[in-house]
Amino acid sequence: MRQRLHAPIVLPCDPACSVLRDAVVDIEEDGRIGFVGPVSEAPGEAVITALPGILLPGLINTHAHTPMTVLRGMGGDLPLLRWLQDVIWPAEAQLTAADMYAGMLLGSVEMLRGGVTTSLEMYFHLDELARAVLETGARAVLTGGIIEAPGFQWRKLLDVMNGLIDSHGLRYGPGDRIELGYGPHSAYMLSPVVLTEIAEAAHSRNALMHIHVAEAALEDVAVRDAHGSVPKLLASIGFFGGRVVAAHSVHLSEADIALFAEHRVGVAHCPGSNAKLASGMAPVRALRDAGVAVGIGTDGPASNDDLDLWEDMRLAAMFTRLSTMDAAALVAADVLLMATRSGAAVLGRDDIGALETGRWADVVHVSPDAPAFAGGLDVPDAQLLSNLVWAAGARQVRDVWVAGDQVVSEGETTMVDRAEAQAMAGAVTQRLLAAG
Amino acid sequence: MRQRLHAPIVLPCDPACSVLRDAVVDIEEDGRIGFVGPVSEAPGEAVITALPGILLPGLINTHAHTPMTVLRGMGGDLPLLRWLQDVIWPAEAQLTAADMYAGMLLGSVEMLRGGVTTSLEMYFHLDELARAVLETGARAVLTGGIIEAPGFQWRKLLDVMNGLIDSHGLRYGPGDRIELGYGPHSAYMLSPVVLTEIAEAAHSRNALMHIHVAEAALEDVAVRDAHGSVPKLLASIGFFGGRVVAAHSVHLSEADIALFAEHRVGVAHCPGSNAKLASGMAPVRALRDAGVAVGIGTDGPASNDDLDLWEDMRLAAMFTRLSTMDAAALVAADVLLMATRSGAAVLGRDDIGALETGRWADVVHVSPDAPAFAGGLDVPDAQLLSNLVWAAGARQVRDVWVAGDQVVSEGETTMVDRAEAQAMAGAVTQRLLAAG
Numbered sequence: 001m002r003q004r005l006h007a008p009i010v011l012p013c014d015p016a017c018s019v020l021r022d023a024v025v026d027i028e029e030d031g032r033i034g035f036v037g038p039v040s041e042a043p044g045e046a047v048i049t050a051l052p053g054i055l056l057p058g059l060i061n062t063h064a065h066t067p068m069t070v071l072r073g074m075g076g077d078l079p080l081l082r083w084l085q086d087v088i089w090p091a092e093a094q095l096t097a098a099d100m101y102a103g104m105l106l107g108s109v110e111m112l113r114g115g116v117t118t119s120l121e122m123y124f125h126l127d128e129l130a131r132a133v134l135e136t137g138a139r140a141v142l143t144g145g146i147i148e149a150p151g152f153q154w155r156k157l158l159d160v161m162n163g164l165i166d167s168h169g170l171r172y173g174p175g176d177r178i179e180l181g182y183g184p185h186s187a188y189m190l191s192p193v194v195l196t197e198i199a200e201a202a203h204s205r206n207a208l209m210h211i212h213v214a215e216a217a218l219e220d221v222a223v224r225d226a227h228g229s230v231p232k233l234l235a236s237i238g239f240f241g242g243r244v245v246a247a248h249s250v251h252l253s254e255a256d257i258a259l260f261a262e263h264r265v266g267v268a269h270c271p272g273s274n275a276k277l278a279s280g281m282a283p284v285r286a287l288r289d290a291g292v293a294v295g296i297g298t299d300g301p302a303s304n305d306d307l308d309l310w311e312d313m314r315l316a317a318m319f320t321r322l323s324t325m326d327a328a329a330l331v332a333a334d335v336l337l338m339a340t341r342s343g344a345a346v347l348g349r350d351d352i353g354a355l356e357t358g359r360w361a362d363v364v365h366v367s368p369d370a371p372a373f374a375g376g377l378d379v380p381d382a383q384l385l386s387n388l389v390w391a392a393g394a395r396q397v398r399d400v401w402v403a404g405d406q407v408v409s410e411g412e413t414t415m416v417d418r419a420e421a422q423a424m425a426g427a428v429t430q431r432l433l434a435a436g
Numbered sequence: 437m438r439q440r441l442h443a444p445i446v447l448p449c450d451p452a453c454s455v456l457r458d459a460v461v462d463i464e465e466d467g468r469i470g471f472v473g474p475v476s477e478a479p480g481e482a483v484i485t486a487l488p489g490i491l492l493p494g495l496i497n498t499h500a501h502t503p504m505t506v507l508r509g510m511g512g513d514l515p516l517l518r519w520l521q522d523v524i525w526p527a528e529a530q531l532t533a534a535d536m537y538a539g540m541l542l543g544s545v546e547m548l549r550g551g552v553t554t555s556l557e558m559y560f561h562l563d564e565l566a567r568a569v570l571e572t573g574a575r576a577v578l579t580g581g582i583i584e585a586p587g588f589q590w591r592k593l594l595d596v597m598n599g600l601i602d603s604h605g606l607r608y609g610p611g612d613r614i615e616l617g618y619g620p621h622s623a624y625m626l627s628p629v630v631l632t633e634i635a636e637a638a639h640s641r642n643a644l645m646h647i648h649v650a651e652a653a654l655e656d657v658a659v660r661d662a663h664g665s666v667p668k669l670l671a672s673i674g675f676f677g678g679r680v681v682a683a684h685s686v687h688l689s690e691a692d693i694a695l696f697a698e699h700r701v702g703v704a705h706c707p708g709s710n711a712k713l714a715s716g717m718a719p720v721r722a723l724r725d726a727g728v729a730v731g732i733g734t735d736g737p738a739s740n741d742d743l744d745l746w747e748d749m750r751l752a753a754m755f756t757r758l759s760t761m762d763a764a765a766l767v768a769a770d771v772l773l774m775a776t777r778s779g780a781a782v783l784g785r786d787d788i789g790a791l792e793t794g795r796w797a798d799v800v801h802v803s804p805d806a807p808a809f810a811g812g813l814d815v816p817d818a819q820l821l822s823n824l825v826w827a828a829g830a831r832q833v834r835d836v837w838v839a840g841d842q843v844v845s846e847g848e849t850t851m852v853d854r855a856e857a858q859a860m861a862g863a864v865t866q867r868l869l870a871a872g
Contacts, residue, residue: 061517077768079762088861109807178748277763278761281758305808305826306827307829328515371743371854371861373858375866379509383509395831
């Protein structure tokens with residue numbers, strides 16, 4: 001029988017960012033959303049769950065390397081290159097498949113508790129990552145990271161990826177929880193020949209590609225010298241055209257932005273990582289004005305560090321206001337849609353990211369018991385959205401459903417024990433530290 | 437008998453930001469700190485409280501208008517001037533003394549739960565604000581806001597302030613919880629004559645002055661045209677010299693910064709407010725390099741919005757890294773000291789802001805039960821500080837003491853009921869909305 005979530009506020013995250021009052025979200029037997037709307041119009045019988053707060057779609061983290069929870073804080077705040085070369089890369093080289101499972105499990109627990117139901121990942125050992133995600137009950141798009149480097153057999157990895165995608169593809173696990181895709185790291189870590197080969201594999205399978213673009217000014221110097229810009233290079237070799245997510249996209253020209261719009265490239269904006277690593281502020285307003293879909297990403301927890309997408313929503317608004325000197329450049333409704341509906345668009349998906357009939361019932365319940373909501377929920381729409389985004393955030397997430405299954409209850413994960421996940425990941429961290 | 441808090445980690449917030457392991461903080465009968473150091477060296481008998489996490493000094497919020505919790509989110513994300521003129525000022529005009537008490541009470545509860553034990557306030561009805569702070573058990577420096585405007589009798593207010601400071605001064609309430617000071621709003625809301633009169637009153641009483649300086653580029657145009665800059669004007673009229681806190685200080689020249697250093701003016705850096713209102717990024721590194729004490733402030737909850745000083749610590753680091761393009765410009769230890777020891781220096785106080793013998797026992801206990809600390813507390817110092825600031829933050833604050841009295845236990849205030857505080861402030865918000 002269908003389940004009906006009934007709450008004083010429902011935010012479907014439609015394009016207008018409507019605020020529905022005294023409304024319901026019906027979850028059908030198959031885990032999809034049935035009706036969304038005022039309780040007075042709700043059809044038929046259902047098992048009713050009355051909730052005191054705000055319902056909204058599960059958030060979508062459009063760029064993450066979540067297994068790096070086991071490396072969190074390592075190297076403290078060293079300058080970027082020293083941090084990578086002296087700490088992170090040596091530590092990553094020691095990570096086993098089981099370590100990546102442990103890191104992904106903890107990160108998945110952490111994201112669910114903060115209302116993130118879907119993440120786009122780039123890492124290794126996708127089978128272990130998928131196992132972790134399925135255990136917590138989350139949803140993920142997993143892309144295998146591919147680089148060209150001594151000892152890294154990119155062609156073998158591409159064959160593995162092709163095999164995984166051909167055999168499992170969009171139906172990897174139960175309930176479509178896992179989608180697989182390709183993760184060519186960047187144009188500075190891969191030659192045009194290899195990028196072309198990966199793109200052909202992805203296009204032939206309609207698979208998503210997930211690539212770092214123009215994150216830091218210095219990393220792309222050689223590519224810019226040779227090809228003008230990373231987007232120009234990618235366009236020229238036919239990389240675009242399918243489903244492409246360009247993570248970061250900080251240093252873009254107007255021509256680059258036009259290429260993204262023309263080829264419907266989605267952008268994963270990672271303001272926290274870009275600020276912490278001093279990469280710069282992405283041209284979010286120009287991208288949005290050009291019609292490019294822009295979502296929000298945390299980046300990996302070794303560099304951001306807490307997988308709190310709400311904080312990155314606020315940062316997206318702050319940085320865009322600072323860079324445009326316009327205090328209304330991005331408002332609460334804008335960043336909420338970036339983290340939900342537009343995040344789905346960035347991933348080329350229309351089955352998540354909104355509370356709409358037919359989409360998956362990925363639902364977040366935000367508790368109103370907080371100073372942020374002292375004035376109650378019976379306030380004007382703009383005030384409600386402002387209080388939700390600017391003052392409530394992750395700590396008020398109380399319950400979460402994915403495909404209709406409750407995966408967080410009273411702030412804790414239901415399918416995985418948080419303390420066990422912490423202990424397992426912590427053991428990896430301690431082993432890496434001991435190995436020094 | 438003395439109370440001894442014993443924890444795996446103690447951060448005294450000494451200038452080196454030392455990390456003490458398996459250490460204690462002794463709280464003497466008078467609410468001051470006795471011994472701080474390794475448990476093996478702790479002297480004499482004490483009632484021992486064993487805690488599993490991290491002890492650090494209570495955080496200091498160096499710029500707030502906390503009673504504005506009752507206005508939080510009003511006007512949503514309107515552009516600044518429309519927001520002030522159409523929403524905030526009309527609403528503020530309706531606030532009674534009792535409303536300000538309710539707003540201060542809620543904000544004080546909220547700050548304590550996030551580990552902020554002291555705030556520097558600028559608002560009205562200091563007696564009501566003091567009552568709220570004393571009830572929650574927090575600590576505050578309360579400065580009465582003074583402006584020149586039709587209907588606002590600044591001279592009468594100054595007389596009231598002088599009377600309050602002469603009669604109560606540094607001993608307003610029990611346990612030195614309240615200090616009173618002057619809050620001349622800004623050089624654009626007050627003429628040089630009035631500023632001079634206020635400064636003379638403050639200097640003669642060694643009272644703190646709390647003033648907005650160079651927050652937005654446009655507000656000071658007339659002052660800059662007439663006097664070169666706000667700091668130049670203030671220096672020329674003898675405003676500096678005593679204890680002065682310059683809030684915001686975004687748009688400063690090198691000469692302005694030199695004036696601050698020369699006159700030992702403290703700066704309250706408010707990155708969240710400055711970004712949300714598109715005011716700009718303050719020259720934090722240049723100020724620190726010049727030897728100016730820089731603390732961190734949230735600004736009022738109508739503009740920031742959640743009184744979470746930890747988020748502003750992260751923002752301070754992010755903005756300084758972005759504006760200097762240096763990913764190591766401010767590290768976790770730096771912003772932790774800004775929020776504690778330097779915050780006390782900004783306020784011209786050496787009795788709070790560090791766990792040191794003789795200072796008040798304002799102590800925060802951060803719980804280690806979180807994904808942020810999955811790797812445990814037995815990690816290198818830099819990693820520990822990084823995880824504390826970048827990944828744990830306000831939500832992990834578990835217990836708080838002010839002058840040795842426990843004011844937060846298990847995450848909730850002990851002296852005031854949070855639900856009641858929310859309800860009281862919420863009733864004010866609803867009345868303002870109904871009056872519309």
